[in-house]
Amino acid sequence: MTQGRSANLGPGRILGVLGHPVRHSASPAMHNAAFVAQGMYAMYGAFDVPPEQLAQAVAGIRTLGLLGVNVTIPHKEAVMAYLDEVAPTARQVGAVNTIVNRGGRLIGYNTDGWGFLISLEERGVRVAGRHVVLLGAGGAARAVALHLAMAGAAKITIINRTRARAEFLLADLARAHQPVVAAVADVGSQEAREALSEAGLVVNCTPVGMAPDVDHTPLDDVSLLPPGAVVYDTIYRPLETRLLREARERGLLTINGLSMLVHQGACSWEYWFGRRGPVEVMRAAALAALEAAS
Structure with missing residues (x-):
């Protein structure tokens, strides 16, 4: 042109x-x-x-x-x-x-939610039946959560710095056309640790780890995740965040936000x-x- x-x-x-x-x-x-x-x-x-x-x-x-x-x-x-x-x-x-x-x-x-689901499908990841841990409760998290419910997630646990905002999203999930078992856990709490230890899919919908703050991560202890968990970071700058790098080093499947x-x-x-x-x-x-x- x-x-x-x-x-x-x-x-x-x-x-x-x-x-x-x-x-x-x-x-x-x-x-x-x-x-x-x-x-x-x-x-x-x-x-x-x-x-x-x-x-x-x-x-x-x-x-x-x-x-x-x-x-x-x-x-x-x-x-x-x-x-x-x-x-x-x-x-x-x-x-x-x-x-x-x-x-x-x-x-x-x-179109955020559909883009998220399609990007999982192209990597062969099925949402149905998985316990999903969602990090964040903002606009992107809301789209992801509702589409996870549509796709048949078994449970969604929302972890967010502001509990009130997470509970607002929880209420929306309860009113969704495809209601899903959902819960809120405070950052660093025992409930959060238990949810992470059961997670089949972890999705970061916060900006933590985005350039230029690449040394930060929304999840301090990736070792809590079980073998076979999938770690998805909606950030695409950098393509591999600290969260994804640490998950990859533990042998977990990782997906960045580019897709x-x-x-x-x-x-x-x-x-x-x-x-x-x-x-x-x-x-x-x-x-x-x-x-x-x-």
Whole structure:
């Protein structure tokens, strides 16, 4: 795509991601590579939006005629207040990561949970029947938890620094269409240790361990996990966090957040363009962007 063509894209051809900070995002490289591969006349950018400017940024989607955007930390929950409509699944999750502009009407969706499940499936990991320990209770954790319930998890234990927020997610799971046995455990508690010792899948949905704080981990003692447990970190920068490195060194299967990023992005295409994005093209471009930035 030449500079001249990009300068004349016109309305309905520009997309992007809203976040703060967002410079680290691999999404622009991922989506722009997919546009080129598909012969599409479109461009995807990164828009750094401080929380106090979120309302103006959302209004700008209408004003500038953007086709749509992705939404990332810290705006996934707050952005819902500025949309014309929120899809039922996104409302249940309580977070939006994809917005579509349909003639000035902004509709919010959430593809995080589906991207998470698809990324497990491609590694041959079945959720059904597993005891899952979920680290965190924010927007990403909510999407993951509800989709774990849909996929037939036997039990979900939520461990979060703020117990009240974890209990809020627990209540949502109780009201879900696919209710699941669920519990809350405080960080470092005996209940948390017992849950980890029984876990078939541990999912980190916190930012702990994300660059530049790569020496930190949300789980101090990986030795609590049983053989055969799967450790999933939704972080993709770095590709191997301290949590994943320590789990790998114990012989456990580990999965980083790159696949979730790619698959949730490919699922966003279904709302924007009516078809799934080219997964392998997107994966290669995201990985190249991450390696170039490291």
